[in-house]
Amino acid sequence: MTVDVVNAAIPATQYRVLIAGGCYGGLSAAVNLLEKCDAIDSPISVDITIVDERDGYYHIIGSPLAMASKAYAEKAWVEYKNVKILQRPNVAFVQGTVANVDCENKTATISEHKTQKTRVESYDFFIAATGLRRVWPVVPQALTREAYLKEVGAHCDKVLNAIAPVLVVGGGAVGIEMATELKYISPSVQVTLAHSRDKLLSAEPLPNMVKDCALELTEQSGVEVLLNHRLASQTPTKDADGSDLHEVEFTNGHKMVVSEVITAISNSIPSTAYLPQSALNSDGYVNVEDTMHFPAGVPNAESHFAVGDMIHWSGIKRCGGALYQGKIAGWNIHQIMLQQLQDKEPDFLRLGENPPMIGLAVGKNAISYGQEGMNYGPQVMQLFFEEDLGFRIVWDHLQLGGSTK
Known part of the structure; x- marks a missing residue:
């Protein structure tokens, strides 16, 4: 060197x-x-x-x-x-x-x-x-666009073609968004969100009404939510056709068979x-x-x-x-x-x-919370994220596509 x-x-x-x-x-x-x-x-x-x-x-x-x-x-x-x-x-x-x-x-x-x-x-x-x-899959780990598209593409192929439920572990903001975006993009995929505590967003300094709203909207999106479920183990298995699956067990004894386990606990x-x-x-x-x-x-x-x-x-x-x-x-x-x-x-x-504030995308809805209080619904999604989780908003705010002058 x-x-x-x-x-x-x-x-x-x-x-x-x-x-x-x-x-x-x-x-x-x-x-x-x-x-x-x-x-x-x-x-x-x-x-x-x-x-x-x-x-x-x-x-x-x-x-x-x-x-x-x-x-x-x-x-x-x-x-x-x-x-x-x-x-x-x-x-x-x-x-x-x-x-x-x-x-x-x-x-x-x-x-x-x-x-x-x-x-x-x-x-x-x-x-x-x-x-x-x-960590993966909270964000891609690739360092070039070419490698990133391969990395993310392989993940999409797995979850979008899942024959058993896709399990998202972690009910913070990332876990909620990963579960609900997958369900929104592909309604036919079964998605389960497991969280170790009795409320979603448990690590955030937010009032219970925000956490309860997040649960309600997540369930409305078609995602099954398992509260007080801490993942204990996962074991590779196969179905009758030989497809790869995972048998997971939680510390409370609950077991289920899933196609993919997505760990949405970023640490x-x-x-x-x-x-x-x-x-x-x-x-x-x-x-x-x-x-x-x-x-x-x-x-x-x-x-x-x-x-x-x-x-x-x-x-x-x-x-x-x-x-x-x-x-x-x-x-x-x-x-x-x-x-x-x-x-x-x-x-x-x-x-x-x-002060604590958050904007959270939940499928077709979003929640906002700040000094003005809490709002939720499709109109909040449009205001905070539009159709692309805020890509255009940030891109245009910084004028990354060129000066608007």
């Missing part, structure tokens, strides 16, 4: 921004920062490098639908070369992994996937937006191993300030930001939160640039405390 060092001299007004993570938070930061730096009255020269393990933008919240529809899966992953708004000379995408960040020297070690080379990249500002590590962990321990809490989340800066005490904390699911903050982790945090990071970096170039006092955006 070779090591290249990238540390060329640049003009004083040319800023280098390195973003780790090319999903909601990272792309939002890039798009918003470029918009500010492109201002006609005071343009600022900036080079942005976005590093991601995948070769494209993947709409993570669309995973439950991608796991049930090959046609949708084609849409949900867009190679970065086709994200039009970021096809410009001062934006570069690197498919790779940020292995280490040296905050004191403002350098990052990047391992490139295609070349198998490691290089050290210098930056003026760094944004961590690498999110959480989520997600923050993807922060490359960051200094001084920036993290005991669970590995970044202890950001309300400006999205790294915590005081980290060297050059004023030049380092973190956004999205990897940060330690109040509220339920959501796509909308990551998009807004990316906007804050982009805005605040621009404010620091103005301070350095024009001696302007920075006017930082700040993130407030987030």
Whole structure:
């Protein structure tokens, strides 16, 4: 493995921004920062490098639908070369992994996937937006669009052609959406959702009326729900025709034979191993300030930001939160640039405390809960997700298909 060092001299007004993570938070930061730096009255020269393990933008919240529809899966992953708004000379995408960040020297070690080379990249500002590590099949594990379509396609073939029930284990938001999307796409497939607790969404700080509504809508969608059912074992078996099946047993003694077992318990962990321990809490989340800066005490904390699911903050982790945090990071970096170039006092955006809120797709219906209370029904589905689990909403919000100006 070779090591290249990238540390060329640049003009004083040319800023280098390195973003780790090319999903909601990272792309939002890039798009918003470029918009500010492109201002006609005071343009600022900036080079942005976005590093991601995948070769494209993947709409993570669309995973439950991608796991049930090959046609949708084609849409949900867009190679970065086709994200039009970021096809410009001062934006570069690197498919790779940020292995280490040296905050004191403002350098990052990047391992490139295609070349198998490691290089050290210098930056003026760094944004961590690498999110959480989520296991299969909560999200696909493939790193290229081609491999992803094969991975998801094979899964779709199994569940859509199931001759016995498909068992989804885990009654959190992911499990509910995976079960109900499969049933919505293919009503003839028997789908069972098993949850170890006495209410769905048991891990979320939501009122019982939301959890009870989630149960009612899930059952209305045609999914059988088994509460207080913790999976104990699964044993391969075959039917009379020799087709592969699984005999599953729960800790309460209940047994059933199923075609597929989908584990929708993510056990997600923050993807922060490359960051200094001084920036993290005991669970590995970044202890950001309300400006999205790294915590005081980290060297050059004023030049380092973190956004999205990897940060330690109040509220339920959501796509909308990551998009807004990316906007804050982009805005605040621009404010620091103005301070350095024009001696302007920075006017930082700040993130407030987030009360529990959720948008949950349940087949043809959806539930929303926030400070305004709870709403549910097809109209909520249309407002929050439309027909593609929010793909168009996010795509157009970030203008990823190109500027709307």
